[in-house]
Amino acid sequence: MTDEALLELKQLTVRFDDRPVVDHVDLRVRRGDIITIIGPNGAGKTTLIKAVLGLQPISEGSLTMTPGLTIGYVPQHLTLESTLPISVKRFMLLSGRPQQACRDALAKTGVEHLFNASVHHLSGGEKQRLLLARALARRPDLLVLDEPAQGVDINGQAALYDLIRGLRDELNCGVIMISHDLHLVMAATDRVICLNQHICCSGYPADISHDPAFIETFGQPVAESLAVYHHHHNHSHDLHGDVVSGEDGVHRECSHAHH
Numbered sequence: 001m002t003d004e005a006l007l008e009l010k011q012l013t014v015r016f017d018d019r020p021v022v023d024h025v026d027l028r029v030r031r032g033d034i035i036t037i038i039g040p041n042g043a044g045k046t047t048l049i050k051a052v053l054g055l056q057p058i059s060e061g062s063l064t065m066t067p068g069l070t071i072g073y074v075p076q077h078l079t080l081e082s083t084l085p086i087s088v089k090r091f092m093l094l095s096g097r098p099q100q101a102c103r104d105a106l107a108k109t110g111v112e113h114l115f116n117a118s119v120h121h122l123s124g125g126e127k128q129r130l131l132l133a134r135a136l137a138r139r140p141d142l143l144v145l146d147e148p149a150q151g152v153d154i155n156g157q158a159a160l161y162d163l164i165r166g167l168r169d170e171l172n173c174g175v176i177m178i179s180h181d182l183h184l185v186m187a188a189t190d191r192v193i194c195l196n197q198h199i200c201c202s203g204y205p206a207d208i209s210h211d212p213a214f215i216e217t218f219g220q221p222v223a224e225s226l227a228v229y230h231h232h233h234n235h236s237h238d239l240h241g242d243v244v245s246g247e248d249g250v251h252r253e254c255s256h257a258h259h
Ligand SMILES: Nc1ncnc2c1ncn2[C@@H]1O[C@H](COP(=O)(O)OP(=O)(O)OP(=O)(O)O)[C@@H](O)[C@H]1O
Pocket: 016, 021, 039, 040, 041, 042, 043, 044, 045, 046, 047, 048
């Protein structure tokens, strides 16, 4: 059932004071999909996610979910009252799931060893993994993540995206996330949606980095630096950057600039 649509948005529009902040968005999320929403500040990304979570009323269009769909939500940050002592164990049990399910989820995100630690003492990356574990404890059909790698260093970010991909494979869930880490998105995401109120362009990273709408939104230098990620060469280069014959002995010219 890999093509089962978990969620479908049709012409979904959210207006604030008659201003469309999310403008006629169509989106279909199936099991196994990883869809990343990118876009400049104020583009409507969080508003769209809130609509999916049922936290934001829709002005127009429709949002259909498969009946009984369980959503696991990972917010940008863990916000807790700093004076309230709380352990990882207690935080996880607040999800209402049994202890073993909580432990299993923590093991999946690699932080089970912190079960008795204070949440306040966790590093930024560990907190994100804890939030992810809390979402997983619900055994979600759909994971929704709002900038999951915020405050995590670059190696930690790559590891977190790898983890999300691995969890998608294991749970066969759909994933929809917002990200500002364009380089990681382009290297790791299956499908990208570039939102600027409406969907400017969408598709696979290799394709959208060449899309004029993408270049207009993020600028030529960003588009060029991202295009390298999924750039498949049919030939090799020597140390000077000159093209040498391919494996089949055929020499082909590059159709792009090298950096
Ligand atoms: N409840 C609200 N009432 C009025 N305007 C709102 C409300 N929520 C968001 N907005 C406006 O809608 C626009 C989109 O906001 P949103 O938070 O969805 O953008 P975003 O793409 O997530 O931005 P960022 O990347 O900066 O987080 C902004 O101009 C914001 O000020």
